[in-house]
Amino acid sequence: MKLGVEVFSISVDSVFVHKIWNDKELSKMLGGKDVPFAMLSDQSGSIGQLYGVYDEEAGTETRGRFIIDPDGIIQAFEVMTPPVGRNVKETLRQIQAFQLVREAKGTQVTPAGWRPGKKTLKPGPDLVGNVWQEWKVQEAFEE
């Protein structure tokens, strides 16, 4: 699966620490390969402040994830406190949904629980008041 997304990680660590983390630990998780994306450094926390994810008391950044479209517009974000990791599959699903909606230029939208291959909805006068016929609640829970 290739979505054509440029990925960047960012923390308050220096680029030197990023290098050592890549070399000493992450590359071992990746079968000897380097981390494939650029690991950015925001030592002052100023970028994190701009994005609302810098914790001044801890001096670190919270787990914020931003999906930015080709026009530089933020389409989605998720911010979590540190102890809980992300669900990468959900992020991929959101990117696929935003890409579909963008390519369809507003003619299609993705209902709750949508994933690639599942039905989209076509907004328009005929759909008003008739979503119940096109989409069932259980679809939100189906794979």
Add this chain to the structure above:
Amino acid sequence: MKEFEAGCQRPKAQAKPALETAATPVVQKGEQKTMIRVGKPAPEFIAPGFHRGKFVEMNLADYRGKWVMLCFYPGDFTFV
């Protein structure tokens, strides 16, 4: 992303507020209001980084025309 030579001087990340006047390099502590909203422009910035063995400089503005995913996290060598 262009490569840079790593020296003792700490590479500076540059946060660029959305409405940038010519010389507003630093975000002032305490005055920064969070203006992140979906459907609104992502704040621009330039940041040093490490990518496949090289030190690079990344400018978010260079990625217009592409989808970007930006992931903040608490710190290297943390556990999750």
